Amino acid sequence: GAGVSQSPRYKVAKRGQDVALRCDPISGHVSLFWYQQALGQGPEFLTYFQNEAQLDKSGLPSDRFFAERPEGSVSTLKIQRTQQEDSAVYLCATGTSEYEQYFGPGTRLTVT
Amino acid sequence: DQQVKQNSPSLSVQEGRISILNCDYTNSMFDYFLWYKKYPAEGPTFLISISSIKDKNEDGRFTVFLNKSAKHLSLHIVPSQPGDSAVYFCAASAMDNFNKFYFGSGTKLNVKP
Numbered sequence: 711g712a713g714v715s716q717s718p719r720y721k722v723a724k725r726g727q728d729v730a731l732r733c734d735p736i737s738g739h740v741s742l743f744w745y746q747q748a749l750g751q752g753p754e755f756l757t758y759f760q761n762e763a764q765l766d767k768s769g770l771p772s773d774r775f776f777a778e779r780p781e782g783s784v785s786t787l788k789i790q791r792t793q794q795e796d797s798a799v800y801l802c803a804t805g806t807s808e809y810e811q812y813f814g815p816g817t818r819l820t821v822t
Numbered sequence: 823d824q825q826v827k828q829n830s831p832s833l834s835v836q837e838g839r840i841s842i843l844n845c846d847y848t849n850s851m852f853d854y855f856l857w858y859k860k861y862p863a864e865g866p867t868f869l870i871s872i873s874s875i876k877d878k879n880e881d882g883r884f885t886v887f888l889n890k891s892a893k894h895l896s897l898h899i900v901p902s903q904p905g906d907s908a909v910y911f912c913a914a915s916a917m918d919n920f921n922k923f924y925f926g927s928g929t930k931l932n933v934k935p
Binding site for chain 1: 863864865866868913923924
């Protein structure tokens with residue numbers, strides 16, 4: 711595909727469940743970002759990868775959040791023991807450099 | 823503590839007129855600024871950027887102005903078109919942490935035909 715794809719597009723989880731959100735970058739993009747966007751807010755930075763290296767994870771809100779990109783391509787954001795405050799749209803963005811970001815459509819997570 | 827603020831949640835403009843979207847920031851270390859446009863159910867798409875060495879950048883109908891002393895930037899769209907109706911986000915990053923972008927909360931622009 712031509713753009714960044716994310717799956718699933720929608721996810722409903724019961725409080726306490728673990729979830730895994732996937733991001734497929736544009737081919738050749740070395741930079742990959744994850745953002746969390748709460749309702750009515752702008753995206754908030756979670757973490758940044760350059761290839762397979764996670765260079766910045768300062769935005770991850772707790773140790774329940776974990777991201778990986780083992781082969782420098784597809785990335786997974788995992789949230790353990792989901793809480794209601796985790797409900798948000800999770801956006802992935804990729805680019806050829808740190809200054810460039812092409813966003814995917816996002817995964818809307820609802821924790822009930 | 824929001825470092826990038828968009829104080830107008832919405833803006834309505836007549837087609838053909840100018841749209842001016844505003845953004846303020848608090849961190850004097852920010853040196854790179856971007857505007858994104860977002861349609862419903864899609865991710866944000868890049869519109870235009872400006873670095874702190876400039877005070878203006880123009881791309882077709884879109885112009886971004888940066889006032890470093892006021893820590894303020896604005897996006898001008900002229901002439902506005904109905905297809906410009908979307909949510910606009912400004913974002914900023916700092917040279918010492920260039921991969922970390924801070925976004926405002928967005929302004930919803932409605933361009934009326």
